Amino acid sequence: MSENRPDKKRKKQPISDRRRFILNMARGIGLATMGGFIWSAYVDEVTASTLILRPPGALKEEDFLATCIKCGMCVEACPYDTLLLAKPGDHKPIGTPYFIPREIPCYMCPDIPCVPVCPTGALDQASVTNQETNELDINIAEMGLAVIDDESCIAFWGIQCDACYRACPLLDKAIKLQYDKNARTGKHAFLKPIVHADVCTGCGLCEKACVTEKAAIFVLPREVAMGKAGTHYIKGWDKKDEKRLEEASQIKTTTKISENSALDSLNDIGDLY
Ligand code: SF4
Numbered sequence: 001m002s003e004n005r006p007d008k009k010r011k012k013q014p015i016s017d018r019r020r021f022i023l024n025m026a027r028g029i030g031l032a033t034m035g036g037f038i039w040s041a042y043v044d045e046v047t048a049s050t051l052i053l054r055p056p057g058a059l060k061e062e063d064f065l066a067t068c069i070k071c072g073m074c075v076e077a078c079p080y081d082t083l084l085l086a087k088p089g090d091h092k093p094i095g096t097p098y099f100i101p102r103e104i105p106c107y108m109c110p111d112i113p114c115v116p117v118c119p120t121g122a123l124d125q126a127s128v129t130n131q132e133t134n135e136l137d138i139n140i141a142e143m144g145l146a147v148i149d150d151e152s153c154i155a156f157w158g159i160q161c162d163a164c165y166r167a168c169p170l171l172d173k174a175i176k177l178q179y180d181k182n183a184r185t186g187k188h189a190f191l192k193p194i195v196h197a198d199v200c201t202g203c204g205l206c207e208k209a210c211v212t213e214k215a216a217i218f219v220l221p222r223e224v225a226m227g228k229a230g231t232h233y234i235k236g237w238d239k240k241d242e243k244r245l246e247e248a249s250q251i252k253t254t255t256k257i258s259e260n261s262a263l264d265s266l267n268d269i270g271d272l273y
Pocket residue numbers: 055056077078079080081082083105106107108109112113114115138
């Protein structure tokens with residue numbers, strides 16, 4: 001899948017002593033919070049950021065927090081050390097797994113080893129299982145959504161850069177390059193990266209690859225990054241909305257239709273001025 005993965009031999013390396021120590025400490029603190037609050041854990045819980053990226057298949061944040069037992073199995077299963085368990089001072093619910101794409105993104109393992117090991121279903125296998133093949137499919141994971149700050153993305157200035165586009169494991173699907181003419185110079189072109197929310201998994205390989213000092217493309221949790229149009233809008237051209245369109249056409253309105261023609265109404269308005 002991704003050509004941008006670090007050396008695969010990492011997979012065979014035993015977990016390092018330092019990492020095991022940190023993992024055990026985070027686990028211990030996670031368990032301590034279950035028995036009774038310690039002050040630092042309490043402070044971290046109340047100041048917890050909403051900008052937390054969870055492993056693939058994670059339930060919605062509220063359900064995830066209620067289901068995850070902070071065992072660290074997912075962290076241990078990750079061959080790239082992507083996943084971390086929150087410690088005091090991380091401003092995240094203590095003992096829960098998360099990742100920081102700018103440091104280590106998710107390398108989108110085809111067998112998603114972090115998910116089946118979860119003993120509680122906090123990482124939901126069904127949500128990353130392809131309905132047609134009945135196999136795990138990392139391409140349908142929704143860890144987050146990449147967003148672009150077009151003020152700091154140099155491609156939007158007209159400088160040629162396709163670092164994020166090339167780094168994306170779903171090449172030319174999750175990020176596409178949009179060609180625009182540069183009206184300022186009249187002879188150059190912009191090749192602007194555009195993220196497609198229906199394909200982007202939020203793995204963060206683009207954020208890791210971004211060449212600017214602070215990444216101009218970065219992953220946010222989907223509920224933070226996305227708006228919501230509301231259920232009363234229907235996309236008549238979208239296959240997914242076909243059923244809703246059919247149902248909507250059966251709804252009878254009791255609102256009396258105006259007996260005036262549209263032109264009469266406009267003339268009435270005109271008379272007011
Ligand atoms: S899918 Fe991502 S988070 Fe899960 S084990 Fe692979 S690299 Fe780690």
